[in-house]
Amino acid sequence: MNKNFKLEQELEEFVKDLCVDLFGIADISKIKDEIKISAKVMKDLNRAIVLGMRVSSVILEEIETHPTRLYFHHYRTLNAGLDQTALKLSNLLQKKGYQAVPMPASQILDWQKQSAHLSHKKLGYLAGLGWIGRNNLLVNEVLGSQFRLVSILTNAPLNAGAPLKKDCGKCVRCIAVCPAKAIKNDPADFDHQACFAKLKEFQQQKFVDQYICGICVKTCKGRVSDL
Template identity: 30%
Template sequence: MLEEELREVLTARGADLIGFGALKGVPGAPLPNGVAVAVRIPREVLRDIRQGPTKRYYDCYQVLNERLNGIVLAGERFLRERGFGARALSTDRVTQSGDARTALPHKTVAVRAGLGWIGKCALLVTEAYGSAVRISSLVTDAPLVCDVPVLPRCGGCARCEQYCPAGAVRGRAWENGTDRDELVDIAACRRQMLQMTRESFGVATTICGQCMVHCPFTNRYAETGNMERAVSRGAESAEES
């Protein structure tokens, strides 16, 4: 099947999560289907940033962004070679407006593709890794069997709001149609990130990680790993013994 072959291509390039989402009618979507991919942030990097961003975290971002570019470009090539239209939304092709918006956010594709939901801090939250992921996407007219979106699971949790050093998280739960600015004061967030990274490692950049690293879903991954994978590995070892 096309979906299985595409998953194999993307996994071989390093994707940890993959989903297919219907984009018909979504503003900014030039083609009817989207492919969302995510790569996890290593646990050891997460454990370093519980008090603030680090140079190691910054370097990790650059590495993962390049990996994501390679993944979505590989997906684009695979689909085009089979006669379908496809466009990878790699970093060199996506432009941001002055308020850090893009025509088709990767998060929109990821939610449509069932990778996760939007948390109260406006980050994607996944079951397996919490918000400890970097994401990218591509769009295509290939007739993919699409995944089902995931319902939000934040409930009454307010940890991202509690730990935001800028006080930028407003505490509102996301639902379909909620604008980003209803969730987060993005200007306050960016000011705080620039200050923190400048003071921490001398580079003024927009990373922080506090809402991410204190999310319970991220904590479960960072401290104990993904339980489903651990169970799977244990079963495989039992079969081999």
């Protein structure tokens, strides 16, 4: 393993120049069976670099009882930006002689199960970028849940982060605002079905063309330790 962190620093500086707000490295060696890529491809890929870009707080402010068209556009723009940045970082890693797989920022494989190739949220958690909040999203100390993620799988010998020993603590701000009553005191009780039913409703009402909401994202502003 690379003990002097030089490569990690170089990669972080590279993406910070590309509007990336969060950078972390996850050890994925023990969760490869959760990643929907062939075992042959995954064989030597033991690390995931996780990148996050902040969501515009002004655009979130416009959301009241349903997602807005502006938020929908912003959501897609962020995903496109993350995909482009993941591509650039992957190219850099490949030029250095490493394998690198930029994973889609937002590509659902099964809409009913809401499953993708992997969970960026879980990789972000493993990398130490935040904890799983009452809203079932990753919560970062500075950005709250107001960011989106992408991941790059690699065989580069990177030092990995570790999950934070933190949680939402006394904050319960998102429980009252959820229109589906999906958010509970215990994050383990999050009602996925109720949340998904509300996202479908928003899409059927033509507020947006995708299953998104933004209400609990707007509410989760970070720095919960300051409360």
